[in-house]
Amino acid sequence: SVQVWSDYLNVHLHPKSIYVIRQYMHDGYCGCLEAFGQGESLLQDPGCIEELEDRLHFYVEECDYLQGFQVLCDLHNGFSGVGAKVTELLYDEYSGKGILTWGLTPVTRHGGVNSNGWVFFPQDSQKNFYRLMNTALGIVHLSSHSSLFCPLSLSGSLGIK
Secondary structure: OOOOHHHHOOOOOOHHHOOOOHHHOOOOOOOOOOOHHHHHHHOOOHHHHHHHHHHHHHHHOOOOOOOEEEEEEEOOOOHHHHHHHHHHHHHHHOOOOEEEEEEEEOOOOOOEEOOOOEEEOOOOHHHHHHHHHHHHHHHHHHHHOOOEEEEEEOOOOOOEO
16 A cells, blocks of 8 residues: 555665654654754754764765765755755765755645735645745755755746746
């Protein structure tokens, strides 16, 4: 039975390449990871950051010549905060290495444009406010710790027209 996107994945991933955030799983007790601060606070936990560093060092030690990192992260939800802390960690630990960061945003539907040129979605203004704030905070934090930051979306606006 298919429950999440990774159920379609035919490639077998190494167990060290997957880190599951248990409280934000589909059946987790905290609901969804919807705010930048929630994502940032996940990596304030010493156990979480230690586990992440162990997994990272496992792969770094396998490299003959490490040139840099590619980070793909959602901008519109709490994973923008997770990505910001991860790029900060990479920037601090591997200061001479390049960090190419891709900020991903989904296509939004059923919106309009107000007189100021902002895209709006009248059905859920709080959710759209979170989306806009997460995107703005994500862009600022990710670009400050990346060698190159590239927003990527099928939508041309990232929430702003």
